[in-house]
């Protein structure tokens with residue numbers, strides 16, 4: 001399986017020529033423009049392969065995204081969407097392939113890459129005993145950003161002084177999204193960002209996506225439902241070949 005998402009061929013028609021005329025036969029000096037290599041995309045992911053247990057979950061996955069673009073990762077449960085996000089975030093080493101940022105190997109320096117990335121996993125990762133404001137204070141200080149602005153963008157200011165344990169599932173998701181905003185990172189990697197959000201919160205998410213993309217940011221999101229990301233490309237991961245559970249037990253995958 002080789003799965004690839006990327007822009008269409010921008011050089012369509014480049015090989016066309018005007019019909020020959022009499023002038024073509026006269027000797028003349030022609031200025032030949034210096035040939036330029038095609039600009040590399042901001043994020044270029046090539047040929048990623050990942051094993052989980054004995055199973056090849058991702059096999060030759062590639063994608064290319066430029067500033068301001070968005071990609072939806074879709075596919076059945078277990079297809080490897082979260083796994084791919086974690087590879088792109090530098091949280092999991094792939095067995096093969098490359099992640100290039102502005103043409104440079106992004107995974108060679110994980111610390112530098114972490115500063116480019118705002119990653120939202122399935123867990124909202126809030127400390128239950130701390131208030132929402134306290135939960136956001138540290139990441140805000142680290143990124144030099146304003147926690148109140150981030151909370152306001154997700155309509156969380158009225159909840160700022162509540163302990164995180166008192167927040168509902170959707171409110172916790174909004175808090176986790178506030179941390180993404182706070183990070184001020186160009187690459188947003190979001191695992192099912194709309195999980196638990198009501199209609200109004202999806203509207204807030206739409207505004208955040210739009211603002212981030214207009215500022216040149218990239219959004220990559222896994223999802224099983226439509227997301228408010230107009231013009232997003234889609235990379236549909238096909239999923240692993242079904243393996244009989246009994247056979248997996250024999251292989252020791254669940255040990």
Ligand SMILES: Nc1ncnc2c1ncn2[C@@H]1O[C@H](COP(=O)(O)OP(=O)(O)OP(=O)(O)O)[C@@H](O)[C@H]1O
Nearest residue numbers: 052053057075076077078079080081082083084240
């Ligand atoms: N700890 C683990 N050890 C071995 N295999 C794992 C482990 N965690 C997940 N897997 C396997 O990796 C594969 C990909 O899982 P992943 O979570 O990336 O899928 P997904 O596409 O995000 O699924 P979903 O839509 O359910 O969120 C699955 O087949 C899963 O069984």
